[in-house]
Amino acid sequence: MGDRMGGFVIAVLGAESTGKTTLAQALTTALGEQLHLRTTWVPEWLRTWCHQNGRTPQRHEQEAIARKQTDLIEAAAACHDVVVCDTTALMTAVYSQLLFDDPSLEPLAVQAHARVDLTLLTDLDLPWEADGLQRDGPHVRQPVDQALRQLLMTHHLPWASVAGLGPQRLACAIRHAEPAVRRRFQQVS
Numbered sequence: 001m002g003d004r005m006g007g008f009v010i011a012v013l014g015a016e017s018t019g020k021t022t023l024a025q026a027l028t029t030a031l032g033e034q035l036h037l038r039t040t041w042v043p044e045w046l047r048t049w050c051h052q053n054g055r056t057p058q059r060h061e062q063e064a065i066a067r068k069q070t071d072l073i074e075a076a077a078a079c080h081d082v083v084v085c086d087t088t089a090l091m092t093a094v095y096s097q098l099l100f101d102d103p104s105l106e107p108l109a110v111q112a113h114a115r116v117d118l119t120l121l122t123d124l125d126l127p128w129e130a131d132g133l134q135r136d137g138p139h140v141r142q143p144v145d146q147a148l149r150q151l152l153m154t155h156h157l158p159w160a161s162v163a164g165l166g167p168q169r170l171a172c173a174i175r176h177a178e179p180a181v182r183r184r185f186q187q188v189s
Contacts, residue, residue, distance in 0.1 A: 007077035011088045014122030015144035024086040037081035044086045045069040059100040066092035070112040119159035
């Protein structure tokens with residue numbers, strides 16, 4: 001993956017209410033400050049979609065959401081050194097499987113995820129918090145986490161776990177991300 005052109009892509013994945021958005025934003029800032037690279041974060045398109053439509057998506061709308069998330073990541077990677085993604089199409093595929101018993105997005109999501117250089121998987125160690133339309137409840141966290149881990153293992157997509165509260169969680173993510181990004185840019189120069 002390191003010889004691919006474009007920005008270094010870090011995916012932050014995990015079940016709902018595991019701090020993905022907060023972590024993605026903080027990691028983007030930290031890496032930009034520490035490495036002096038052009039960094040950006042790509043927000044979760046599903047959040048915007050739900051806000052715009054006032055509801056959660058139906059089965060037939062999942063593929064478009066997955067594709068839009070991938071397009072946003074690609075666009076950001078084309079003009080930034082480091083891109084931190086608050087989720088990828090893999091999360092859409094997992095939810096499609098769990099909510100709609102629809103595994104059809106898995107090939108698309110796995111193919112899109114091949115573009116990712118580093119996957120950070122958030123642990124279930126944060127308390128669940130309500131967050132509007134996007135939250136199904138604490139009871140879905142374990143099944144989502146298990147399905148996501150299974151998908152990553154089945155397709156041999158490596159990941160690193162991120163755990164801890166507040167600054168510890170960010171420090172854990174930086175420990176995984178910073179050396180990987182440095183290696184990429186040392187190879188380029």
